[in-house]
Amino acid sequence: TQAGCTRTRCSLRAHARRRAHRPMLTTPGTSTGIPPASCGTDPSGHLQPPLASPISKASAAAAALPEEDCMKLNPSFLGIALSSLLAIDLWASKRLGVCAGEDSAWGSARPLMKVVEVSGHGIPWLLGTFYGLCQSDSSAAREVLLNLLFALLLDLVLVALVKGLVKRRRPTHNKMDMFVTISVDKYSFPSGHATRAALVCRFVLRHLVLAVPLRVLVVLWALIVSVSRVMLGRHNMTDVLFGLVLGYALYSVVEYCWLSPLSAPALFALWSH
Numbered sequence: 001t002q003a004g005c006t007r008t009r010c011s012l013r014a015h016a017r018r019r020a021h022r023p024m025l026t027t028p029g030t031s032t033g034i035p036p037a038s039c040g041t042d043p044s045g046h047l048q049p050p051l052a053s054p055i056s057k058a059s060a061a062a063a064a065l066p067e068e069d070c071m072k073l074n075p076s077f078l079g080i081a082l083s084s085l086l087a088i089d090l091w092a093s094k095r096l097g098v099c100a101g102e103d104s105a106w107g108s109a110r111p112l113m114k115v116v117e118v119s120g121h122g123i124p125w126l127l128g129t130f131y132g133l134c135q136s137d138s139s140a141a142r143e144v145l146l147n148l149l150f151a152l153l154l155d156l157v158l159v160a161l162v163k164g165l166v167k168r169r170r171p172t173h174n175k176m177d178m179f180v181t182i183s184v185d186k187y188s189f190p191s192g193h194a195t196r197a198a199l200v201c202r203f204v205l206r207h208l209v210l211a212v213p214l215r216v217l218v219v220l221w222a223l224i225v226s227v228s229r230v231m232l233g234r235h236n237m238t239d240v241l242f243g244l245v246l247g248y249a250l251y252s253v254v255e256y257c258w259l260s261p262l263s264a265p266a267l268f269a270l271w272s273h
């Protein structure tokens with residue numbers, strides 16, 4: 001009937017669309033994602049298997065695609081592994097976001113987590129270091145503080161660059177109620193708090209003479225700041241893990257470019273009394 005024919009044509013078109021959008025898992029040419037022209041329907045409207053006929057124009061065109069185009073359609077092992085990792089990351093991060101809101105499982109701990117958040121924020125660290133630099137009267141202290149200031153600024157620039165390049169959105173369960181942010185802070189990869197925590201932790205352990213309990217406290221602080229980013233729902237786990245690695249590596253760069261009265265006399269002249 002007329003209605004039956006229309007339904008059959010629609011279902012054929014839908015079938016062709018589904019196949020055309022399905023990523024190819026087989027070698028190009030054997031499955032083109034386009035139904036062969038010889039496919040048809042029987043009088044009752046059911047799809048018939050393809051007839052043994054020459055390759056249709058469409059499949060011949062697909063078979064002639066350059067290798068790179070076919071590669072794009074074939075999900076590689078690495079692609080599948082990455083998508084699976086990201087899916088696990090999103091799922092686990094959402095489950096760990098127990099302080100993401102007042103009504104979350106650990107919502108009552110949210111104010112405390114926000115104090116931890118401020119302790120790893122860029123502004124207190126920049127202002128504190130700058131203040132220390134202006135107050136210090138020993139050249140050794142000035143050298144350490146000037147390098148800490150340089151490290152903190154380098155960290156801000158690097159994180160802003162990576163955030164702007166990667167443009168990964170913050171988790172959907174995050175409430176954007178953070179203490180002072182800049183434009184790129186709408187993005188979450190990598191976590192600026194985690195990079196700063198790792199960087200400051202390595203810096204302090206290397207340049208401050210501290211008793212063992214205090215050294216342990218510094219490491220604990222860096223870990224708590226990092227974990228709190230996921231608990232507050234600000235970040236996914238991969239943002240924080242990458243941030244820690246980046247901050248750790250950044251310290252090596254700071255150490256390599258260490259500013260001294262010999263290498264940067266003009267900078268030190270600014271703060272010599």
Ligand SMILES: CC(C)=CCC/C(C)=C/CC/C(C)=C/COP(=O)(O)O
Pocket residue numbers: 121122123126156178179180181182185188190191192193194229234
């Ligand atoms: C000198 C200058 C440009 C200071 C800007 C300090 C500032 C507003 C830093 C932003 C710190 C922040 C909110 C980072 C975001 O951390 P995530 O862990 O959420 O990535």
